[in-house]
Amino acid sequence: MNNLGWKEIPIGGVIAEPGTAKKYQTGGWRTYKPEVDFDKCTDCLQCWMFCPDSSIMVKDKKMDGIDYEHCKGCGICAEVCPVNCIEMVKE
């Protein structure tokens, strides 16, 4: 993101449009990265339910991978996965 000057931003710290958190990439905070073994995955989507950051991507009701631009590596998905198909690997 290009940082703007004080004359170019809305006053009072207001964020003037919705959904901007998507633009703020926070994947760099991670020290451990979740890696998915799709051969074991049953698409139960427990990881999607528990992920505190909407970082589990879903397509056609199926697990479609991790959004690494926003996943902070908390490891909750790996912890809750009933078939142990998510492994936390050091970055």
Next chain:
Amino acid sequence: MSNIAQKQEKIAVSGDEAAAYAMKVIEPDVVAAYPITPQTEIVMNFSQFVADGEVTTEMIPVESEHSAMSACVGSAASGARTMTATSANGLALMWEVLYIASSTRLPIVMPVVNRALSAPINIHCDHSDSMGARDAGWIQMYCENAQEVYEKLILAIRIGELEDVRLPVMVCQDGFITSHAVEALEPFAKEDVQKFIGSYSVPYSLLDVDNPVTFGPLDLQDYYFEHKRQQSEAMSRAYQQIPEIVKEFKNTFGSEYDFLELYRMEDAETAVIALGSTAGTAKNTIDGLREQGRKVGLVKMNFVRPFPAEELRSALSPLKAVGILDRAESFSNQGGPLFSEIRAAMYSSGQRPPIADYIYGLGGRDMTPGLIEEVFRDLDKVAKTGKVEQSVHYIGVR
């Protein structure tokens, strides 16, 4: 003069009632407040107007001043013209939210009835409450009497809501001395006030569901500084634009509230600077001293924020000695808050008169004409020698 709005029939009211009457003609959309002595009569009288259906304001009775200011922040962010009122410990309890209101650029207008901060517990006047809040990013006005309370509240709405300003405003009056003394008030017609203040509009509203926005997000090393820079600019624009609004107010209602009111200053050699009701006592004292041929005057500050440094430099530079009347102590060993700021402002003046501080009236101790005469006697000595032997005096203390 013929365009000046007709004042209504005179009524006898206290300073608190004057504030409530001003709120009645302003008719804000929302008032969220908690009662505290000596501000109580403002909230009490205004809630009566609400209960009697004389105004359409939504009154939010909250459980503390922290909640009062928080409710005001939410209300103002939604696009509602919002007011509250407080005193002393109530203002102290609002502290963190004062900064949130100004930083979020919400033009909330708040009568502050100045009262000493505890401890020991004291309900009477000094300026320790609002002086402590002088760096909270609010515009601050001080009133000499009930009429000024009424008029400055109306003026405050216009100034705070200026598009380039959008800052909250405290309109301060002296607890009990002004707030509970009954004086004659000449109110204005509601339609004249409404015409002067116009309607409140906001660039973004929390209630605009078609254009959702976020107020109060996390703002770290990358943008916080830029938002503070904007706030400094807003206060600077307030300083630039206030004279224009003050002029418009004068043309509409007749009274003039420049940054400074200069009283008998034309040929003055020594002068005192005062806020609030003490200015009235000082005027009376000065009239007496003038009759004795003493060249004395008063600089009354109508605004403390934005700080009128340039106006003070031009008013004080020609003098032989200046006495600052500080109704608050800052425990810096460098005098009270007004003294520190005024002396600092004079540093960049080519002509610097000697300046001394006179801390007075803490906890409601009376400021008598005798004490003000004592200050002028001391200033005569300073003027004669050109030297300030003692920078900080405590007057009226045993």
